[in-house]
Amino acid sequence: MKRSIYTEEHEAFRAVIRDFIAKEARPHFERWERENLVDRDFYRKLAELGLMGFDIPEEYGGSGTTSYKYQAVITEECARAAVSFGHYNVSTGIVLPYLLDLADDDQKKRWLPGIASGDLMLCVAMTEPGTGSDLAGIRTTAKLSDDGTHYVLNGSKTFITGARNSELCVVAARTSPATPKDRRHGLSLFVVPTDSEGFEYGRKLEKIGLRSSDTSELSFTDVRVPVENLLGEQDKGFSYLGRNLPRERLSISVGATANATAAIAFAKEYVQERKVFGQPVAAFQNTKFVLAECATEVAALQAMVDKGIEFDDAGELTPADAAKIKLFATEVAGRVIDKCLQLHGGYGYMLEYPIARLYADTRVNRIYGGTSEVMKTIIAKDLGL
Template sequence: MERGLYDEDHEAFRAVVRTFVKREVEPCLQKWEEERLVDRALWRAASRQGLIGLAVPEEYGGGGQGDIRFRAVMMEELAAVGAASVQLGISLTEDIAMPYFLELATAQQKRRWLPGLAAGELISAIAMTEPDAGSDLRGMRTTAVRDGDHWLINGAKTFITNGFQADVVIVAARTDPAAGSHGISLFVVEAGTPGFSRGRKLEKIGLHGQDTAELFFHDARVPVDHLLGQEGSGLRHLMERLPRERLSIAMGAQAAAEAAFAWTLDYVKQRKAFGRPVAAFQSTAFTLAELRTALDVSQAYLDRAMLALNGGTLTAQDAAKAKWWATDLQHRVTDRGVQLHGGYGYMTEYPIARAFVDSRVQSIYGGTNEIMKEIISRQLIDG
């Protein structure tokens, strides 16, 4: 079935991305997995090809193009080669952190950070999650206290994507402990800030090439003009941008599931058992039919959600639906893919095995899928 989502510009962009992935990404994947880090030079190389900083206005060196479909194209091409760690690192900057800089930053702040982000010279991260506060942002304990022309930030953040090598980190902290959800503010903390340090690169079961770190703040001195958005409105700022983050996760999940399905289909057509291709067995054929149908139906919903985001009408509930559905489907497709590969599906030299462990976190970060269902059901029940 023809999707009709992309036009000639998107397909021209795809050709550039595909060439870039083949030249700059594929040869380095194993190295990055072993080093537990994607070389930051990749961001600079991507910028030279016009692949990042897409939504940054041209006056700051970006592409001036906010159409999220271009991001979908890049996700699809990275997923096709199993570059899940690369996809997550770039998505963190482009889809999750960038909207905060574009929509909340002052003119001075934009001049300070947007050119570097667009050029791939600055890698960004966003620090919300804490050791004792995951999906429940209201439970955060990190504080920021005004001290003359600085804020002193104290606390710890964990599971921070790009955290180990980020140059700018958006940090959520309590500026008024007595104000509850109205006492949280956002700050941009730069690498080298006194009192800001990083812990070890966290050991994960998947996404080995993606640096995930603990961040620590001990009287970290942040200039007052690094406050991002309005003081006390940090939670609202976060909530307003979570729909895009969750749609981005859903898009990545869909792209990864499509890649896993393609690898599996190719394998069962070639692999023989009892004298005939594995694909010829009815149980295999029916599994493939079920997965193909689920992928097509899921993609139709995501296509609609992308157009809604472009039009400014994507709701928190619809983004939550996309996130939990697509990530659950990704689990199902990769799990069945491993099964249909047989023993080889358990071998890490096969992309389906890596995809299986890489996919597990998708239903956890960005708000667990249980939280997504809470968001959806709350609207249904409370109206």
């Protein structure tokens, strides 16, 4: 089905991204996957194209207010080329909005120019060994010093994406005890330089997918965080975290949809070339029916995601709508990519074929950003249940 959300300007941007990927990402991607790390200078090259400064005001070196459609184009082109920019989407699409939304003028002057130039990459530390979707259970603490000049951060985090390739980490910590009526009370957000004394990397976790970005355990031992690095107001962190979740879930949905679209293209190409019993796999009715089913599901999904992108541009994307989009997108992508891998036969299980990486990379979509079960809970609540 013909899409209508992109203009000629977006398509010209797409051509630039496609060329950039061919020159700067494809030649290095297999090594990034092996090393679990994208070359640090790669992000500075992205910055030269203005791709690190989406929504950063021009006075700080950014592009000014920018439609999310441009980030969606990048995601689509990465899927098409079967590459990843590591934790680029985390830094630019998930963490940066917290700073744009909450940082005061002094903080913006300190951090935004470096982010726009690619010199400062961002990660976010919320999840803890015993706390995943239930953020109210965060145990990492940040205690204000007696002289009121700094907080002392202690605790641990896990499943932190891109921490080893970042200079700044937004850390969620408890600054006040929860109350009997509100378990969510007392959380705060801090911007912590990753080279701070007492900021330590633990294990680099081995994932089945998304291998071009590191995922690590972190620990904080008496880390001194200046009060000037408190993001927003103390004890209001939980509400801040919820503010950006619709965009985060939309971005996951865009990625899932792009991967499903790419999977169909890879499967179509493979079945036309691969011969079984003297004829192309594409000649069998089962192959045609499977790809027809996949194409139809993804067309419906794409229409839903495109509507979400338009809602986001208009500032109208609600938590419930984002949950519906993420639930549908990630579940459909999982089904479609599995079917496309099956059409590859044994070769679909080999990492030399992009379908294998898509299969591994896409599985986590139903977990991070809120599990499918959490999405169903949000949707049910919106229904008044």
